[in-house]
Amino acid sequence: MRRAGFVLAVAMLFAGCARVYVAPAIDLRPHEVIGIIQFKTNAKGDLGQFVTQKFIESVTEDQPDIKLVELGDEHTALEDVGLTHLGPDAYSALGDKYHLNTIFTGDLEVTQASPSCMFGPGYASVEAKVNARLTARLVKTGTGATLWSNSARDE
Numbered sequence: 173m174r175r176a177g178f179v180l181a182v183a184m185l186f187a188g189c190a191r192v193y194v195a196p197a198i199d200l201r202p203h204e205v206i207g208i209i210q211f212k213t214n215a216k217g218d219l220g221q222f223v224t225q226k227f228i229e230s231v232t233e234d235q236p237d238i239k240l241v242e243l244g245d246e247h248t249a250l251e252d253v254g255l256t257h258l259g260p261d262a263y264s265a266l267g268d269k270y271h272l273n274t275i276f277t278g279d280l281e282v283t284q285a286s287p288s289c290m291f292g293p294g295y296a297s298v299e300a301k302v303n304a305r306l307t308a309r310l311v312k313t314g315t316g317a318t319l320w321s322n323s324a325r326d327e
Contacts, residue, residue, distance in 0.1 A: 198310070198319075198320045199235075200231070200235050200238045201235065201237050201238060203238065203273055203274045203310075204238065204239065204273075205238075205239045205240075205241060205271065205272060205273075206238060206239070206240055206241070206272065206273075206274050206275065206276060206310070207240070207241045207242075207243050207266060207267075207270055207272040207274070207275035207276070207313075208224065208227070208228065208240050208241070208242055208243060208275065208276040208277075209243050209244070209245070209246055209249050209258075209275060209276070209277045210224045210242075210243075210244060210245040210246070211223050211224045211227070211277070211278035211279060211280050211306070211308070212245075212246060212278070212279050212280070213279070213280040213281070213282065214280075214281055214282060215280065215282040219280065219282070220245070220280060223278075223280050223306065224278070227276070227278070227308065228240055228242075240276075241270050241272060243266060243270070243275070246258055246277075249262075249266060250262055252266070252269065253265035253266055253269055258277070259316060260315060260316025261316075263275060263311050263312070263313045263315075263316045264313055264314060264315075264316070266313060267313025267314065268313075272313050273312065273313055273314070274310050274311060274312055274313060274319060275310070275311050275313060276308060276309070276310055276311075277308070277309050277311060278306060278307060278308040278309065279306070279307050280304060280305070280306050281304065281305045281306075282302050282303070282304045283302070283303045283304075283305075286300065286301050286302075287299070287300045288300070288301070303325070303326070304325070304326050305323060305324070305325045305326075306323060306324050306325075307321065307322070307323040308321070308322055308323070309321045
């Protein structure tokens with residue numbers, strides 16, 4: 173059984189970088205075509221879109237036989253099926269509409285940004301250190317049941 177491994181980058185915040193590493197043991201080949209809803213985040217900007225893209229790159233690099241259908245952010249995905257809450261009914265409707273058996277979702281929580289500056293002769297450096305927690309889930313569309321979940325934290 174081939175193990176799925178992927179690197180999820182949290183991104184540059186100011187001039188610093190933080191990375192989150194997650195190595196789940198799941199073979200995605202039986203799922204063939206999987207939907208993905210853009211990961212939600214409490215961070216400003218398009219960090220959720222960035223982390224989702226890194227997730228997609230890592231998953232498809234590790235398991236090139238699978239196909240991912242990007243469903244947009246949660247609001248867009250729900251609007252596509254005329255619902256307002258992401259639950260079993262929404263997963264089922266999205267599965268029916270896009271012919272999916274499973275959907276990836278995720279949340280990125282960023283807390284405690286602490287900026288720091290360093291100055292010296294001929295240089296200046298500004299960075300921010302953050303605490304970040306990423307949780308990802310693979311949900312069965314027919315039932316809304318979670319088939320796989322994993323989280324990683326970087327401080």
